[in-house]
Amino acid sequence: MNKRILLAAAAALALPLPVLAQTAAPDPAALRDAALKDDVAWDITEGLTTEVGQRLAATEAEARAREWGAKKLKALGFQNVRIETFKMPLWVRGEEQAEVLGGSAQKLVIAALGNSGSTGPKGVEGEIVYFPTMADLQMAPEGSLKGKIAFVSHSMTATQDGSQYGAFGAARRSGPSTAASKGAIAILIRSIGTDYHRNPHTGVTNWPKDMKPIAAAALSVPDAEQLERLLKRGPVRMKLLITPEFKGEAESGNVIGEVPGSDPAAGIVVVGGHLDSWDLGTGAIDDASGVAITTAAAKRIMDAGQPRR
Amino acid sequence: MNKRILLAAAAALALPLPVLAQTAAPDPAALRDAALKDDVAWDITEGLTTEVGQRLAATEAEARAREWGAKKLKALGFQNVRIETFKMPLWVRGEEQAEVLGGSAQKLVIAALGNSGSTGPKGVEGEIVYFPTMADLQMAPEGSLKGKIAFVSHSMTATQDGSQYGAFGAARRSGPSTAASKGAIAILIRSIGTDYHRNPHTGVTNWPKDMKPIAAAALSVPDAEQLERLLKRGPVRMKLLITPEFKGEAESGNVIGEVPGSDPAAGIVVVGGHLDSWDLGTGAIDDASGVAITTAAAKRIMDAGQPRR
Numbered sequence: 001m002n003k004r005i006l007l008a009a010a011a012a013l014a015l016p017l018p019v020l021a022q023t024a025a026p027d028p029a030a031l032r033d034a035a036l037k038d039d040v041a042w043d044i045t046e047g048l049t050t051e052v053g054q055r056l057a058a059t060e061a062e063a064r065a066r067e068w069g070a071k072k073l074k075a076l077g078f079q080n081v082r083i084e085t086f087k088m089p090l091w092v093r094g095e096e097q098a099e100v101l102g103g104s105a106q107k108l109v110i111a112a113l114g115n116s117g118s119t120g121p122k123g124v125e126g127e128i129v130y131f132p133t134m135a136d137l138q139m140a141p142e143g144s145l146k147g148k149i150a151f152v153s154h155s156m157t158a159t160q161d162g163s164q165y166g167a168f169g170a171a172r173r174s175g176p177s178t179a180a181s182k183g184a185i186a187i188l189i190r191s192i193g194t195d196y197h198r199n200p201h202t203g204v205t206n207w208p209k210d211m212k213p214i215a216a217a218a219l220s221v222p223d224a225e226q227l228e229r230l231l232k233r234g235p236v237r238m239k240l241l242i243t244p245e246f247k248g249e250a251e252s253g254n255v256i257g258e259v260p261g262s263d264p265a266a267g268i269v270v271v272g273g274h275l276d277s278w279d280l281g282t283g284a285i286d287d288a289s290g291v292a293i294t295t296a297a298a299k300r301i302m303d304a305g306q307p308r309r
Numbered sequence: 310m311n312k313r314i315l316l317a318a319a320a321a322l323a324l325p326l327p328v329l330a331q332t333a334a335p336d337p338a339a340l341r342d343a344a345l346k347d348d349v350a351w352d353i354t355e356g357l358t359t360e361v362g363q364r365l366a367a368t369e370a371e372a373r374a375r376e377w378g379a380k381k382l383k384a385l386g387f388q389n390v391r392i393e394t395f396k397m398p399l400w401v402r403g404e405e406q407a408e409v410l411g412g413s414a415q416k417l418v419i420a421a422l423g424n425s426g427s428t429g430p431k432g433v434e435g436e437i438v439y440f441p442t443m444a445d446l447q448m449a450p451e452g453s454l455k456g457k458i459a460f461v462s463h464s465m466t467a468t469q470d471g472s473q474y475g476a477f478g479a480a481r482r483s484g485p486s487t488a489a490s491k492g493a494i495a496i497l498i499r500s501i502g503t504d505y506h507r508n509p510h511t512g513v514t515n516w517p518k519d520m521k522p523i524a525a526a527a528l529s530v531p532d533a534e535q536l537e538r539l540l541k542r543g544p545v546r547m548k549l550l551i552t553p554e555f556k557g558e559a560e561s562g563n564v565i566g567e568v569p570g571s572d573p574a575a576g577i578v579v580v581g582g583h584l585d586s587w588d589l590g591t592g593a594i595d596d597a598s599g600v601a602i603t604t605a606a607a608k609r610i611m612d613a614g615q616p617r618r
Contacts, residue, residue: 053416104360106370
């Protein structure tokens with residue numbers, strides 16, 4: 001997801017101040033302890049996710065989120081609050097249907113990956129070619145996926161530090177372009193995540209310049225496991241209807257508020273998070289809470305007295 | 310859900326047998342312990358949910374499930390395996406979209422209740438009228454919901470015995486007809502369940518004879534809570550598009566296998582489960598596992614020697 005910055009605050013962190021400074025340097029530990037007792041970050045997270053909800057980058061909803069953010073920064077006392085817009089490509093989700101054909105006909109639950117191509121309104125049909133890992137897909141011979149639908153399962157497991165997300169995310173980020181380069185008409189990947197509900201995990205996929213995007217979607221974890229079970233019984237043909245659209249350049253933007261420092265020559269400190277979210281949820285974690293925590297931190301610094309930077 | 314019986318077995322439970330019986334009465338505890346060590350029930354659950362998947366009553370998928378069941382009963386050694394068909398009303402899910410309008414415009418996730426009416430292809434718009442409980446809806450004055458969309462939240466909590474399902478299910482079973490009787494154009498209910506994912510819980514709703522069904526859908530638990538948060542901020546208008554269809558009478562059926570008893574005059578013992586499932590999942594619990602457990606139990610009894618009944 002492209003990042004939109006809610007807050008770019010010129011805020012001093014707790015640096016040694018000259019002896020003549022009128023206010024004592026704030027104690028970082030005291031700032032931290034006080035921050036844990038206020039509701040600023042919670043209010044921002046709850047408000048943004050409730051009042052705006054989903055806010056896919058460059059959509060009307062993200063524009064509402066910018067207005068919401070600017071109003072909130074003003075209300076919190078930040079100065080020079082403003083919105084700086086820019087253009088970016090707009091990708092919008094369409095229909096999403098996946099169906100196993102033949103004697104075990106059944107629907108599976110999918111979500112198109114961000115930047116997925118379209119199957120067109122009639123959908124595509126093809127045989128599934130199973131790749132347990134991303135490395136297996138990479139080793140598939142050139143042209144071997146012609147007319148086929150690739151399926152990369154590549155199941156990650158839960159770890160306390162979330163470290164598998166980066167590694168297994170390769171199937172989402174570059175699996176589609178790899179499959180397309182070998183002739184696949186579409187690709188399904190197992191959701192990058194370990195939740196066992198039927199809400200597939202979206203997220204961006206990348207295409208080399210000049211490559212025509214193919215349809216690319218994630219299966220929820222139980223649906224990916226269902227497809228694996230079916231493939232153990234024999235060949236599987238599927239029909240996919242995935243119709244997202246690239247709508248050209250549209251307006252996105254940053255929301256900026258400042259805490260002016262006492263020494264303009266000392267530079268600025270930027271803290272921020274990204275305001276936009278995916279369209280399948282309200283982005284409480286990705287990244288309303290990040291926006292909220294950084295805003296609350298900047299407000300704490302502001303309220304502790306004018307910083308130098 | 311209407312119940313389709315996979316297995317109606319004429320099977321003797323472990324009753325006292327005449328002294329002259331050729332086989333000793335099987336020991337129930339031994340049957341139970343042995344059953345816990347075999348894979349019969351697991352194989353049925355895994356096979357039915359994988360190879361057939363969703364099997365909504367009276368659909369083509371349920372017909373495949375009957376064929377699957379008959380084949381399985383034969384393979385397990387049951388006698389006189391047969392399918393007895395009958396007609397029942399067929400209800401089929403259509404499109405399902407729910408959208409908050411206005412300054413907090415956002416999509417919510419819904420699933421039509423079984424037997425829901427349709428909004429028509431253009432959908433309906435209306436103001437949400439909030440009822441914390443089913444009792445509150447019942448107390449709403451006659452005509453007070455004219456042109457409005459009712460929302461019954463009525464949140465249940467998890468209990469070890471699942472006892473709240475029965476009580477809170479009233480919002481699903483009779484909430485829609487109650488809302489319709491007071492003039493509502495549609496109704497949303499909080500999913501009857503306590504899972505905190507965005508997969509709404511469907512399930513059947515009932516209409517008095519001669520009442521025209523209105524559109525009735527469940528919001529996932531997080532979406533119901535989102536709607537509650539929005540209602541605390543002020544009036545909420547929503548647009549709903551819910552287009553299921555009643556398709557008249559269609560063929561459903563029972564799958565029957567027998568374990569003939571030694572004494573035809575002693576009557577029969579019927580054990581069974583329902584073969585159909587809802588269309589939003591593979592019905593592993595509702596009721597593939599019930600079918601599987603009862604079939605495995607009947608097979609244990611059959612394999613222990615000919616029963617009397």
